[in-house]
Amino acid sequence: MTDDLIIGGVTIKRGERKRVLLDVAKLYDFTDMNIPIEVIRGKKDGPILFISGAVHGDEINGVEIVRQILSKKALKSIKGTLIAIPIVNVFGFNTKSRYLPDRRDLNRSFPGSSNGSLTAQLAHTFLTEVIQKCTHGIDFHCAAINRINLPQIRAYLDDQVTKDMAEAFRVPVVLHSELRDGSLREATRELGIPTLLFEGGEALRFNGKVIKSGVQGAISVMREIGMLNPAKNKPTQKEVFIARSSHWLRAPHSGILSAKKKIGQRVKKGQVLGIVGDPFGIEKYEIVAKRTGIIIGAATLPLLNRGDAAFHIATFEDAATVEEHVDLYDEKLEKN
Secondary structure, three states: OOOEEEEOOEEEEOOOEEEEEEEEEEOOOOOEEEEEEEEEEOOOOOOEEEEEOOOOOOOOHHHHHHHHHHOOHHHHHOOOEEEEEOOOOHHHHHHOOOOOOOOOOHHHOOOOOOOOOHHHHHHHHHHHHOHHHOOEEEEEEOOOOOEEEEEEEEEOOOOHHHHHHHHHHOOOEEEEOOOOOOOHHHHHHHOOOOEEEEEEEOOOOOOHHHHHHHHHHHHHHHHHOOOOOOOOOOOOOOOOEEEOEEEEEEOOOOEEEEEOOOOOOEEOOOOEEEEEEOOOOOOEEEEEOOOOEEEEEEEOOOEEOOOOEEEEEEEOOOHHHHHHHHHHHHHHHHHO
16 A cells, blocks of 8 residues: 555555545536545554445435445444445436436446547546555446346456355345446456445435445445454354346336345246236236246336336246345344
């Protein structure tokens, strides 16, 4: 760990806690647009972890997760450096939009370019000023508009360090996810930075249990990689289940969805998960499970066009056990 860390021209020394406004662009009226960043540096050597929210501007659960992590007293004894970015896509966040003003998706635009589109420039600035200075990362997301996701980790599990981090996060469902072109995870993989993507909840809504899940998971990862002291009561069993595949079930016909199952529940092959019908309830089209698994994502808007995503199913060796642990995990979040 270097004695001086420089982000956006601001120097943060060992033992310091500073806020940085990383300049990315100006609005039409020449008002500055900045990415707000808080850096906490311990006096002792350790990893440099970034935690980021709102790469998609309407995914606000991550903003609250980062806010709550920054309030933890445990950070006073941190080893290494925490770089917290609650809002990466400041343009989308301020307009309640997933995208930037040029209608591009930031999470498909990395590594970006200093001379490209607005989105490409923001991606380039964020990557060079922040990400390239890190050793580990956690990126917080939620479902797209009109969908909801079960709290879950998506990660490239063929990398052992990333897998260890994913298991340490301790959500029951971990999905092995290949890297997507232009994604932040792909960019960090190219840089050799093990990174987790946390999914949970829905766009433009806070979900208390999802937020609690994200905060607890991130703190647990910080303990795993040596940034924080181990927990006094360390769990003996990880209770984490890895899915190597998942698939979406889509509406077979346009209409109104009547869901029979919800996220976190087990479904069996051939089971009816929902019915799409007309406004009179006469014509009905069933959405049937193709394989046994767990619902990890679902549509929240019941008005579907043919081909719209309705249920996201992850497959496991023992789906019944996964469902049981998802229920237990949910109950723990309620109590804590």
